[in-house]
Amino acid sequence: MQHATIDIPESTREAWQKSVDIMADLMEIPAALILRVCDAERTQVFVASRTRSNPYLQGDIIERHPNSYFEASISDSNLLKIVNAAEEARWGNGPAVDKGMVSYMGLPLIWPDGDAFGVICVMDCQEHRYSDRSERLLEQFQEIINLHLLLLFQQHEMREKSKIDALTGACTRRDFFESGGAELKRARRYGIPLSVLLLDFDHFKEVNDRYGHASGDAVLRVLTRRIMDSLRSSDKYYRFGGEEFVLLLPHSELKDAHLVAERIRMLVEGRTVEFHDLEIPVTVSIGLAHLEGAGETLDELVAKADKALYMAKENGRNRIETYERLPGLHI
16 A cells, blocks of 8 residues: 555644653653654654754654664664663764764554554653653553554545445546546646546346346446456546446547547447356447536536437447537537
């Protein structure tokens, strides 16, 4: 999982801020921090205690260093406690020592899948023999923050799952109006062409009636996989409801989108769906629309594609119609 995409709400950050402020106050130290791993080379000061003598500020980017207290805590599940770095050769040229922080106590923060989030730690500019009480306090806050990370991780997973249709593996209608809305704004802002295909598998009720609903489900699964395998990484395929699907094509003029639509039409028609001992023939009707007016909404774009799809059905199915070419139809 790409943990960088998991949002840390402001309310959670505020709770963590209180945690580091409490530790700095009770231990009478200048610095209490929560660091977050950015990548293989950098960490970020995600939260810093609001003490006047804290040399670290929220948002600071710190290069990862082999002799760093932070790096040692990230790579070790145990409590790291350094009373006086001057007495241990390992820490002599570490970045924290350069800032005058010669004592340290820290614990790793871990995502539920085992990847490192970062570190919760306290530091002092003088020798400091952290008490057992201070250790327990740090461990308590570590436990609380790891619990927060678990909840955030689970919420993120649930949101991601809600974007994928359980039957077909296509994106959901809900995700269409979220990600599609963002794509529409981007297209309008930068003048990027954007087209939409609305697909409806022909006479699908007859497929269910003749072969059974399990066969109908298999048809939707197989055709979704075939279609999605034929698309660019930037294209997104959504199940809109029943046997109706929407394909969003960024960077596609009408002629490009029509080529995609024809490729899909031929792909569906040209190969039956095998399910158990059945071979099920299927065709698809497709309506095509293109983003035009500066104020056009996603709903309006889909409505145009829907009118084109209606005409494709009226004209015999297993065909493509483009909204732009329909005379006398207005939204």
